[in-house]
Amino acid sequence: MALPPGMLPEIEPVSRESTAAVIARQLRDAIMTGALPPGTQLGETELASRFQVSRGPLREAMQHLVSEGLLRSERHRGLFVIDLEPGDVYDIYAARSAIERAAMIRAVRGGDRDRIADLLEQTVTEMATAASEDDPGALSTADLRFHEALINASGSKRLVRMARTLLIETRMCLTALQSTYQRVEERVEEHTKLIQALRDGDEETALALLDSHMEDAVQRLAPGTSLIEGHVPPVPGNA
Amino acid sequence: MALPPGMLPEIEPVSRESTAAVIARQLRDAIMTGALPPGTQLGETELASRFQVSRGPLREAMQHLVSEGLLRSERHRGLFVIDLEPGDVYDIYAARSAIERAAMIRAVRGGDRDRIADLLEQTVTEMATAASEDDPGALSTADLRFHEALINASGSKRLVRMARTLLIETRMCLTALQSTYQRVEERVEEHTKLIQALRDGDEETALALLDSHMEDAVQRLAPGTSLIEGHVPPVPGNA
DNA sequence: CCCTCTAGGATTGTCGACAATTTGCGTCTC
């Protein structure tokens, strides 16, 4: 090796991402932020000319998003952005609760509690600054980055993989039902307490806080439904 | 409607599945059963001629499997069947534990406990017949169908979606480490007790049984590691 | 004898065109 290690730390292959991945990411963001509202049809020809690529890579990106559950494909009809029904809010948060509970367990029992807690506090700081600038979008983004960081910290490839779509769908919920917001301080507070419990290694408290965090969100986004008790499917429309 | 309802109950569109889906399913089965051992390279050209289709649909199927986590793609190098490292066994069962726990909670709290229990008992019967015929493959298949049925019974689209890959990976584990088998009666017994707890609506017992079921499997497949205690990552190799 | 550079082969990535299917509208009949 002619180059001393440690130098040129950030050079990487010129195009490390496939074009399909780039397109998929752009569409993901557009769906997350609401630029592509639920129900809109995505024409392959139109998008191909918009992105300046052929239909091949674009189709791959679409297929990817379909398998992720963000797009639904009707044969010979087209691809549509999924629209979240009331029951989906419950379903998403129930699934998130399961995933993040497992991630929290692994984080608490793993060795690096303090390191993980520091990472999480960093995202809470982002939340605070976004709140002080009165930027709801950035606030939601920071909120999700907290949970993403928690799941990443679990060190589980499969938890990370499964959570990716869930977090995007959560973002869709937040943008779609932007109206109902809870007090910002409360929102930050919940996360802070969560971090403290993690730092203390208090698994029981951490899991309880996580459950109540999810429960709060569900009741806020889909009033009348609850994760923790009562019969499960509050609204039909899940397979 | 000229046809009386109830007649011709099974006619459906001639080809309801896209060719890419058919190919994906075939490859999935081949990977599950071990016909395509971990690490083997899948050449697009070769497979295209084997399946008698162009490379377009085949690429779509591959992309699908990549996003599901069954294939890993190295740019400009090829697609390879993933090989499960020791740490992956732990990761898979930890993730399954999280998913199936949530599914069990929804099944217990949902209204149709008895109906679900009947469905599950059906799969246990399959296990018993497979065992009596001394067919390890069919036994594993029936075992997985039990868990698949449980997750389907939860009624959660997202739990079902997330579990699909996990169950396939579980199958890969079982075929790869076919050597270590537990006693068949014990295997059936565990499932039966699980069903009984579900039927009784005894959530706590059901969850405890599920945990121990997973714990047993992990200790059997990856000796020396445990889900329920100790530091989490027993073996490096997870991102 | 080892390292480097180069040429070859093979594989994936991308593209444009053709074919199959569905949907909507116009027309024709009753």
Added chain:
DNA sequence: GAGACGCAAATTGTCGACAATCCTAGAGGG
């Protein structure tokens, strides 16, 4: 005027060929 039939436009599904990239083997020089 209402219903059914058929046609046409638009969209997706599929295909074969070309271009870009990477691994490997071999020759040449140190």
